[in-house]
Amino acid sequence: MSLTSDSLATIIKQRLNANEVEVQDMSGGCGQAFAVIIVSDIFKNKNKLMRHRLVNNALKQEIGSIHAFTQKVFTLEEWDLQKKQFAG
Amino acid sequence: MFRSSLLTVRGFIRPTTINKQTTNLINSNRSLLVRFMSDETRKAIDEAVGSAPVVLFMKGTPEAPACGFSRATIQILGQQGVDPVKFAAYNVLEDSDLRQGIKEYSEWPTIPQLFVKGEFIGGCDIIMSMSQSGELAELLDDAEALVPEEEDEIEVDEQTEKKSEAEKK
Numbered sequence: 001m002s003l004t005s006d007s008l009a010t011i012i013k014q015r016l017n018a019n020e021v022e023v024q025d026m027s028g029g030c031g032q033a034f035a036v037i038i039v040s041d042i043f044k045n046k047n048k049l050m051r052h053r054l055v056n057n058a059l060k061q062e063i064g065s066i067h068a069f070t071q072k073v074f075t076l077e078e079w080d081l082q083k084k085q086f087a088g
Numbered sequence: 089m090f091r092s093s094l095l096t097v098r099g100f101i102r103p104t105t106i107n108k109q110t111t112n113l114i115n116s117n118r119s120l121l122v123r124f125m126s127d128e129t130r131k132a133i134d135e136a137v138g139s140a141p142v143v144l145f146m147k148g149t150p151e152a153p154a155c156g157f158s159r160a161t162i163q164i165l166g167q168q169g170v171d172p173v174k175f176a177a178y179n180v181l182e183d184s185d186l187r188q189g190i191k192e193y194s195e196w197p198t199i200p201q202l203f204v205k206g207e208f209i210g211g212c213d214i215i216m217s218m219s220q221s222g223e224l225a226e227l228l229d230d231a232e233a234l235v236p237e238e239e240d241e242i243e244v245d246e247q248t249e250k251k252s253e254a255e256k257k
Contacts, residue, residue: 048210048214049209052211053195053196056195068156068157069198070157070212072217
């Protein structure tokens with residue numbers, strides 16, 4: 001079973017209790033490389049390393065099965081700030 | 089022991105170090121989904137991690153990265169001004185034990201992986217965001233892993249002085 005952006009987004013939403021998920025398939029269709037943005041309050045009060053570990057653990061099998069995975073994670077508050085910065 | 093490559097200030101050189109592989113046992117177990125690294129591999133990784141203040145496990149070498157993420161990470165470390173004397177890079181593609189073992193060692197699924205003073209810092213995403221926020225510079229500075237700036241500054245100062253003197257004349 002190969003991953004698609006949609007299936008990965010669904011998995012992330014469920015397992016990481018995410019409010020917003022953006023998955024970009026960077027592989028050109030082979031389902032081997034993804035870039036994701038995850039917005040969830042489970043990242044609150046956690047440093048970068050802890051956050052990424054959380055994601056890595058939640059997606060252990062998925063990440064193991066693909067070639068490249070890049071992530072950006074935010075709490076709801078940080079995400080709002082990001083949006084304001086880009087909008088402003 | 090894994091072979092390491094070192095950074096030079098403006099380009100990269102590869103030092104000569106030993107590379108002894110013991111892959112027979114592991115190769116015969118390659119079909120196993122979960123593979124535990126041998127004590128020997130763990131010890132070799134321990135040594136590698138402690139071999140320099142800044143240690144990067146990457147795909148390819150600093151002068152010829154074999155993956156975009158490793159390339160980006162090397163570029164960032166170069167931009168930060170990491171002192172080549174304080175840096176070692178290990179090519180995981182040269183050693184399948186290392187490639188698997190390092191993921192288990194740091195409980196991190198991807199490569200590259202950066203260690204500063206023996207501590208796991210993160211992968212490409214983390215390094216990139218730390219370099220943008222300035223945290224990486226701080227971390228490397230605290231680890232005294234950066235090229236000393238004084239000499240460069242003196243040179244620049246002298247040059248600018250001469251230049252301004254010349255301009256006065």
